[in-house]
Amino acid sequence: MRSDSRVQLNNVSYSYEEQASPALSGVSAVIQPGEFVAVLGHNGSGKSTLAKLLNALYIPTEGNVVVCGYNTREEKLVWEIRRRAGMIFQNPDNQIVATVVKEDVAFGLENLGVPTEEMIPRIESALSAVRMSACADKAPHMLSGGQKQRVAIAGILAMEPSVIIADEATAMLDPSGRKEVLETIRSLNRQKGITVVWITHFMEEAALADRVLVVTDGVIRLSGTPAEVFDRVDEMREMHLDVPHMTALAGELREAGMPLRPGILTVEELAEEVENLCPLK
Amino acid sequence: MLNNITMGQYYPVDSRVHRLDPRIKLILTIVFIVAVFMAKTFAGYALILGFVWLTSRLANVPFRMLLRGLKPLRLIIILTFLLNLFFTAGDTLWVEFWIIRITKEGFLQAAFYSLRLVFLVIGTSLLTLTTSPVSLSDGIELLLTPLKKIHFPAHELAMMMTIALRFIPTLLEETDKIMKAQMARGADFESGNLISRAKAMVPLLVPLFVSAFRRAGDLAMAMESRCYHGGDGRTRLRVLKITKNDWIACGVMAALLALIILEGIFL
DSSP: OOOOOOOOEEEEEEOTTTTTTSEEEEEOOOOOOOOEEEEEETTSSSHHHHHHHTTTTSSEEEEHHHEEEEEEEEEGGGHHHHHHHEOOOOSSSSGOOOOSSHHHHHHHHHHHHHHHHHHHHHHHHHHTTTTTTTTTTSOOOOOOHHHHHHHHHHHHHTOSSSSEEESSSSTTHHHHHHHHHHHHHHHHEEEEEEEEEEOOOOOHHHHSSSSSEEEEEEEEEEEEEEHHHHTHHHHHHHTTOOOOOHHHHHHHHHTTOOOOOOOOOSHHHHHHHHHHSOOOO | OOTTTGTTTTOOOOOTTTOOOHHHHHHHHHHHHHHHHOSSSSHHHHHHHHHHHHHHHHTOOHHHHHHHHTTHHHHHHHHHHHHHHOOOSSSSEEEETTTTTEEHHHHHEEEEEEEEOOOOOOOHHHHHHHHHHHHHHHHHHHHHHGGGGOOOOOOHHHHHHHHHHHHHHHHHHHHHHHHHHHHHHTTSSSSHHHHHHHHTTTTHHHHHHHHHHHHHHHHHHHHHHOOOOOSOOOOSOOOOOHHHHHHHHHHHHHHHHHHHHHHHOOO
């Protein structure tokens, strides 16, 4: 029994066959158990490649990816890795296999060879964890995008993973669906201690993470808490990445001479800080 | 309009016939087809009609739903009737003018063969009306499982059917969307002759195919990431069980077949 549920990347490079420059080059990182890590980057930065390396869908061209103590290079261990590191994809339609919600949740369990009697309670608890129990017998095409993504999460949850990797899972959803999915993942992270690797290009989502990794041109350029990362407004701009509006505003106010503290991410934080500086009479 | 499309012909009510094991239903349908072919007289057909009527009552399926299955085949049935009517040699002449000769024997044979077609269609409709596509594909998979020994891909076949059923509504929705997008750009799908209408389908089909292939790639990756590795060592959420009802159904069908055989010998 290996209890190590860290995710480690040791000097990992990956190149697609048809491309000259590598998608990732020399990336190293350690993700601790129970951590919520956001991976931020613009299109083509290599962040999706990073996600697929964590699930052994891609094998690194150089370096090693070790998930829960299993190296993705060992072909025999691929199922061990995938049951522990579940992955949610971008398109909600293209990851649901079955014609009924609860059967789709069962799909992973069926593949793992879980006996039928054991499957039923696991499906029920997975669906209730994502608040989709009421839709257990519905057809997937009757659900909204956010609901479909929650079904996909339940399908992974039923396999009892230690890590969930979400590869731009909210990119195709409307704002309310995005909120549903993010809240579901956050509560799973807090209540069940599941490690989350949240790949995104939305700053507001990254701001909720414990740690942000910024990926550009196949390397990790910045790493730190959201406050630390977003305060480097100029560097972020240079990488064609935005920072949350309030962080940008705070930066401009600071330049204009207001001595605001660093690490402001939300409207509330900025309002409080401004009020501290110039109290209302 | 798109909501019920996955159901195909399926008539979603609950009944003892609906609850029968799909494997048994598939086998019984085959036996029924054999019985239809073995019936030699109209008396045998009367028996079969009685059986079909009783089954449809038991299944809570209105009889007209069964007849609806005949609609697409009406041309073939009429053609069968007419060909037999005009080209069967016989002695008892009923009508004769110009080159047309209708005899009693010809009429009976025409009626007999077209009724046979009707019963075949109704019998198989009974199966598809009372069995959802998903349990049908389950039944097919389990029935074909013994063939795995000779490397017949039973599991893969059923998985393909399930995925097709899952994606039919998705692709229909997409077709609708692409059609509207192309119409907004001035595409015309409705006017012109057959050839120009077929040509108008190209800007619809190309994006649809491209997207279907992309979906297939995505789905394959999603399935792999959820540990899919073929049918070996796989368990199932839906377990099929043979119940008392199934045995009763088998008994009824055996009785029907026996009566038909007796009718063939003695009448």
